[in-house]
Amino acid sequence: MTYREFVAEIMSSVEDVYRRYYRENRRRIRIKKEDLAVKNYVALINAALRLSAEKGFQAMSMRDLTREAGMSMGALYYYFSGKNDILALIHKEGHKFVKDMLLKYTAGESGPAQKLRTAIRTHLYLSELMRLWFQFFFMETKHQAKKDRKVPIESELWTEKLYMDILREGARAGMFRVDDPGLVGAAIKSLLQDWYLKRWKYVHRGIPIEKYAEFVIAFVEAYVKK
Amino acid sequence: MTYREFVAEIMSSVEDVYRRYYRENRRRIRIKKEDLAVKNYVALINAALRLSAEKGFQAMSMRDLTREAGMSMGALYYYFSGKNDILALIHKEGHKFVKDMLLKYTAGESGPAQKLRTAIRTHLYLSELMRLWFQFFFMETKHQAKKDRKVPIESELWTEKLYMDILREGARAGMFRVDDPGLVGAAIKSLLQDWYLKRWKYVHRGIPIEKYAEFVIAFVEAYVKK
DNA sequence: ATAAATATTTCGAACGCTCGATCGAAAAAT
DNA sequence: ATTTTTCGATCGAGCGTTCGAAATATTTAT
Numbered sequence: 331m332t333y334r335e336f337v338a339e340i341m342s343s344v345e346d347v348y349r350r351y352y353r354e355n356r357r358r359i360r361i362k363k364e365d366l367a368v369k370n371y372v373a374l375i376n377a378a379l380r381l382s383a384e385k386g387f388q389a390m391s392m393r394d395l396t397r398e399a400g401m402s403m404g405a406l407y408y409y410f411s412g413k414n415d416i417l418a419l420i421h422k423e424g425h426k427f428v429k430d431m432l433l434k435y436t437a438g439e440s441g442p443a444q445k446l447r448t449a450i451r452t453h454l455y456l457s458e459l460m461r462l463w464f465q466f467f468f469m470e471t472k473h474q475a476k477k478d479r480k481v482p483i484e485s486e487l488w489t490e491k492l493y494m495d496i497l498r499e500g501a502r503a504g505m506f507r508v509d510d511p512g513l514v515g516a517a518i519k520s521l522l523q524d525w526y527l528k529r530w531k532y533v534h535r536g537i538p539i540e541k542y543a544e545f546v547i548a549f550v551e552a553y554v555k556k
Numbered sequence: 557m558t559y560r561e562f563v564a565e566i567m568s569s570v571e572d573v574y575r576r577y578y579r580e581n582r583r584r585i586r587i588k589k590e591d592l593a594v595k596n597y598v599a600l601i602n603a604a605l606r607l608s609a610e611k612g613f614q615a616m617s618m619r620d621l622t623r624e625a626g627m628s629m630g631a632l633y634y635y636f637s638g639k640n641d642i643l644a645l646i647h648k649e650g651h652k653f654v655k656d657m658l659l660k661y662t663a664g665e666s667g668p669a670q671k672l673r674t675a676i677r678t679h680l681y682l683s684e685l686m687r688l689w690f691q692f693f694f695m696e697t698k699h700q701a702k703k704d705r706k707v708p709i710e711s712e713l714w715t716e717k718l719y720m721d722i723l724r725e726g727a728r729a730g731m732f733r734v735d736d737p738g739l740v741g742a743a744i745k746s747l748l749q750d751w752y753l754k755r756w757k758y759v760h761r762g763i764p765i766e767k768y769a770e771f772v773i774a775f776v777e778a779y780v781k782k
Numbered sequence: 783a784t785a786a787a788t789a790t791t792t793c794g795a796a797c798g799c800t801c802g803a804t805c806g807a808a809a810a811a812t
Numbered sequence: 813a814t815t816t817t818t819c820g821a822t823c824g825a826g827c828g829t830t831c832g833a834a835a836t837a838t839t840t841a842t
Contacts, residue, residue: 520750
């Protein structure tokens, strides 16, 4: 599957993220009309992700955000009851979306070899489609209060476990040789992360995402192949 | 070489970093006594690195810094003419130190195979010894003005070139099979980075640094081995 | 050797500014 | 007529930086 095909398939599910957030938090949210809320959450989160990528979430002021989203301070506080709500939305809904998509795409595969390839490819494609989200996950996690670090840490461990389970399954089936699935799982995550954390490097060298996916798969398989 | 041995060898060179900074910037710096300056730069940068790791450089206030270093606001501004000077010191002197050490340790090795192993091990050990520096390099680069991103970007590309050159040398000597040394170099950097960016994971699992070094070397060699 | 004079360093209050958040009034939708 | 949403001025707190006075260290004069 090429990246283009992947995007075409998945694009429609994106707005659902905001609709679910609105429905789950109706009581807190002062806006009553769902469609209006969803429309403005899309604009606000896109603006917040853009500004956070530029200067960091901390350095982004609520005034910056209103300017970027074309909204006043007063209106903004009808959608979020504070700056921290924005951070929480991105982390919580974002990680849930990633998890759902990874599960959906890997569930269809039969053998561990093919499952490993599909997981890597889907994960990489997702990180490209949601580039600003992934960058946000990483950059804006470190310096949070303990309780706000829970979601990102659990998500990190969950995806790593996804890879570990595939590797173990392959080892049981006699297809892989894996002495330490934990280290290999961490290595896969690290290689995938490099694509969006050092994006400027790969863009500058003109490396297409499909080629990078092939490279990561080959790199990992060289180590686990019997 | 174990990590302990490496630390014992290198520790003494650390204070030199501050002494050189002071001598090269004497004109700007309002403190006249070199030893006093060096002593307080050590305390100030250590405090700045600790606070930056905790809450990020942006979120660290100059008042936080004076509290952590046991110094008043007025005194602080005798050592730095602004918050940005602190950032610049860490980036510039830090990267220079890393480069010097990598060169020093890899220069001694003869063949490309041994050179690759030594580079990986030295790089990893350095990142552990200077953990807060490396974390700072990564976290505090993204959101800087263009001109302040130059040093980190050049350093990233320099170390990657170090690996690329070793890989090419090995390919010429017929010892390695490397189709794309750029991608392999980037992958090595990514794996090394994971050690200090996701340190909590490795600490939590009780993986010693020597074991991780062996893993990275084995992982890379499995791919480049003919 | 000691006191006076000078140079160096430290101190914390104060300044101007921007921040996140609030609020009552205006506008728009129902 | 009522509800819902938007607006931008306003608040107190905290920011980076400055500054004149106090404290300390060093040099000079006696």
